[in-house]
Amino acid sequence: MTITLDNTEAQGNQLNALLTQIMEQYSVSDEEGPLTDEVEAFLAAQPHLTVRRHGDTVVASTNLGRQNRVILAGHLDTVPVIDNFPPRWLEPGDPAIRSEIAEAHPNDRVMWGRGATDMKSSDAVMLYLAATLTEPKVDLTYVFYDHEEVAAEKNGLRKVAEAHPDWIQGDFAIIGEPTGCGIEGGCNGTMRFDVIAHGVAAHSARAWMGDNAIHKVADVLNRLNAYEPADIEVDGLTYREGVNATLISGGNGTNVIPDWCRVHVNYRFAPDKTLAEAKALMMGEETAAAAQLGNGEHEATGGMFAGYGIEMKDESPSARPGLTAPLAADLVRLVKERTGRDPLAKLGWTDVARFSQLGVPAVNLGAGDPLLAHKHDEQVPESDLVQLADILQEWLG
Amino acid sequence: MTITLDNTEAQGNQLNALLTQIMEQYSVSDEEGPLTDEVEAFLAAQPHLTVRRHGDTVVASTNLGRQNRVILAGHLDTVPVIDNFPPRWLEPGDPAIRSEIAEAHPNDRVMWGRGATDMKSSDAVMLYLAATLTEPKVDLTYVFYDHEEVAAEKNGLRKVAEAHPDWIQGDFAIIGEPTGCGIEGGCNGTMRFDVIAHGVAAHSARAWMGDNAIHKVADVLNRLNAYEPADIEVDGLTYREGVNATLISGGNGTNVIPDWCRVHVNYRFAPDKTLAEAKALMMGEETAAAAQLGNGEHEATGGMFAGYGIEMKDESPSARPGLTAPLAADLVRLVKERTGRDPLAKLGWTDVARFSQLGVPAVNLGAGDPLLAHKHDEQVPESDLVQLADILQEWLG
Numbered sequence: 001m002t003i004t005l006d007n008t009e010a011q012g013n014q015l016n017a018l019l020t021q022i023m024e025q026y027s028v029s030d031e032e033g034p035l036t037d038e039v040e041a042f043l044a045a046q047p048h049l050t051v052r053r054h055g056d057t058v059v060a061s062t063n064l065g066r067q068n069r070v071i072l073a074g075h076l077d078t079v080p081v082i083d084n085f086p087p088r089w090l091e092p093g094d095p096a097i098r099s100e101i102a103e104a105h106p107n108d109r110v111m112w113g114r115g116a117t118d119m120k121s122s123d124a125v126m127l128y129l130a131a132t133l134t135e136p137k138v139d140l141t142y143v144f145y146d147h148e149e150v151a152a153e154k155n156g157l158r159k160v161a162e163a164h165p166d167w168i169q170g171d172f173a174i175i176g177e178p179t180g181c182g183i184e185g186g187c188n189g190t191m192r193f194d195v196i197a198h199g200v201a202a203h204s205a206r207a208w209m210g211d212n213a214i215h216k217v218a219d220v221l222n223r224l225n226a227y228e229p230a231d232i233e234v235d236g237l238t239y240r241e242g243v244n245a246t247l248i249s250g251g252n253g254t255n256v257i258p259d260w261c262r263v264h265v266n267y268r269f270a271p272d273k274t275l276a277e278a279k280a281l282m283m284g285e286e287t288a289a290a291a292q293l294g295n296g297e298h299e300a301t302g303g304m305f306a307g308y309g310i311e312m313k314d315e316s317p318s319a320r321p322g323l324t325a326p327l328a329a330d331l332v333r334l335v336k337e338r339t340g341r342d343p344l345a346k347l348g349w350t351d352v353a354r355f356s357q358l359g360v361p362a363v364n365l366g367a368g369d370p371l372l373a374h375k376h377d378e379q380v381p382e383s384d385l386v387q388l389a390d391i392l393q394e395w396l397g
Numbered sequence: 398m399t400i401t402l403d404n405t406e407a408q409g410n411q412l413n414a415l416l417t418q419i420m421e422q423y424s425v426s427d428e429e430g431p432l433t434d435e436v437e438a439f440l441a442a443q444p445h446l447t448v449r450r451h452g453d454t455v456v457a458s459t460n461l462g463r464q465n466r467v468i469l470a471g472h473l474d475t476v477p478v479i480d481n482f483p484p485r486w487l488e489p490g491d492p493a494i495r496s497e498i499a500e501a502h503p504n505d506r507v508m509w510g511r512g513a514t515d516m517k518s519s520d521a522v523m524l525y526l527a528a529t530l531t532e533p534k535v536d537l538t539y540v541f542y543d544h545e546e547v548a549a550e551k552n553g554l555r556k557v558a559e560a561h562p563d564w565i566q567g568d569f570a571i572i573g574e575p576t577g578c579g580i581e582g583g584c585n586g587t588m589r590f591d592v593i594a595h596g597v598a599a600h601s602a603r604a605w606m607g608d609n610a611i612h613k614v615a616d617v618l619n620r621l622n623a624y625e626p627a628d629i630e631v632d633g634l635t636y637r638e639g640v641n642a643t644l645i646s647g648g649n650g651t652n653v654i655p656d657w658c659r660v661h662v663n664y665r666f667a668p669d670k671t672l673a674e675a676k677a678l679m680m681g682e683e684t685a686a687a688a689q690l691g692n693g694e695h696e697a698t699g700g701m702f703a704g705y706g707i708e709m710k711d712e713s714p715s716a717r718p719g720l721t722a723p724l725a726a727d728l729v730r731l732v733k734e735r736t737g738r739d740p741l742a743k744l745g746w747t748d749v750a751r752f753s754q755l756g757v758p759a760v761n762l763g764a765g766d767p768l769l770a771h772k773h774d775e776q777v778p779e780s781d782l783v784q785l786a787d788i789l790q791e792w793l794g
Contacts, residue, residue, distance in 0.1 A: 215618055254663065348602035
């Protein structure tokens, strides 16, 4: 299959045709290769673009010698299918259209199916811009990448950032994650670690011979309950932090006093803190320096979990919103004018942090309702694509 | 193979010969059939005994019309072998003899191997009594049963108690579990149940959209920590109770606010309480009546875990020591005279509770050190068998 585009059609029809074509190509993570091939071929057919590929990630750039360069990035993979592939267009009035979408867009056709919001609608808009914006005000780099919906180690954008950081350099980046065409800036950092209590095993008929590690964890959970989530303002946006136990396990058998218990804790921290500063708040500076991924258990010398064992499981820095740059300020004004929406802080960790680490300010801006991402009835009204395309065309064209 | 006994030999040699023969017959749980066959044939050859069999449990009785009947019971199965089969006799000075046994019994030969203490030594003594006590003061019932070391549902004594309760009626019962020839009376009851907290799942980047079930469990663990183990005297023996979490689990994923957490609790309660009374202390009377095994989750209306979900996993009643009966009082005096030992409370749950449920007072009294049960170097000095045989012969003969 080849992606085709009929530039004699109206803009809306072109966007819908692109969306239909990439929705119909199954691309659950690990199986995005065929869609990547099609996207690569489509971009390579545009004479004003230079196309490069690393794994299943395709990077296409204009090279017009403009003063600034903007990056538009979207992932091509989806989460697994739940009876929502192949996709279909729902005509106005179709009962499969969610009520809030039907109310807001009564005359729209709606694309339904896996990837509709996360994030093939934005991908379709970017492909449309790649084909039609032949003389943009800034140089443009399009990134279509793989493995966003799975473990970070597989992430195609991460791999390109490591292998070819020069391919994705620029002055500002947009990732098309669904935001309902609003700007969501920066992101909280996130880390996950086990808090570990140790005890002494014994037969539960003679409990006083042992030392119950699960009972000790009462203190860990009491500390979590005593924590009050902080709202932190960075560059004018408000980030809410959180420290939560997400998993717990412990014990050796139904009749054995447990000699271990682990609480898996997820700390989401605002972009006013470096990773090291955030770690120190959890486990003390000394332990933060020692407790690296894969480096085993360390006793927390300070912080919220002082005195317990800590084993790091995952860590990702936060990203500042980057809305103070002049290019970004223009975009903020334009989005406000078209949608009435002010920028919001992004709370979940997203790939904008990867650009942030390369020194490129980045925001999320995409079509579709973010609350529908990963849902079985993922769907997007056709006017969302037009709105996103109009904003980006005016900003870049 | 047939079990043989040469009654021209000295008592010690007869006991050792019986022990050797039943030790050499492998009888790990599920494979006790061949040993049961041998024991049945041996008992059937005694003209003063009536022998019955149910599954792999053999019951042999005298029927002399005595005023009282005493039951002597022993299980024939062992826990799995750990390089400790076949058994062997260790001569005095053998380095494989444990130091505490060598010090206490410097001139004894020692039987080493799987089942030596738990509980073929007592079985050997009972077989010896079965063959030699042809004119006892009381009627006797010998029970040799299967599947003691595995799940209660397979327990041979339980099956006979259900199918033929009349076979094991009597005025007093002794189970030959290893007690070093002391009396261990009654037993604590035990129950296991899950205490369940519910919450609302949410992405951990938006924790305030959810309700963290693991954090709620802080309160459950605080209640457990506030509990002070009680020492409770019943019929002159002291039983120590205990409430312990032995397992904990909860959570749906590393980045998800958990909507469930389960704490598996084990309550060991003294024989001053019925099962229903003990359950009411944990979950309130109403819930105790409703929360039966296999009957799902019920909210605790009272007790230690009031307000949480309760799912029963296991329940076994306690047993009073039964040492106030005249027959028992004689035995207590005799054991004290021969061993210097006063009766002790049994803390772990044992099969004495099955007799207790049938209205038969029961104690544990057997050869061998209970701390060696299930060890890879299980062993028993030969004089332990003689001591047990002497006590029972004098009491019953």
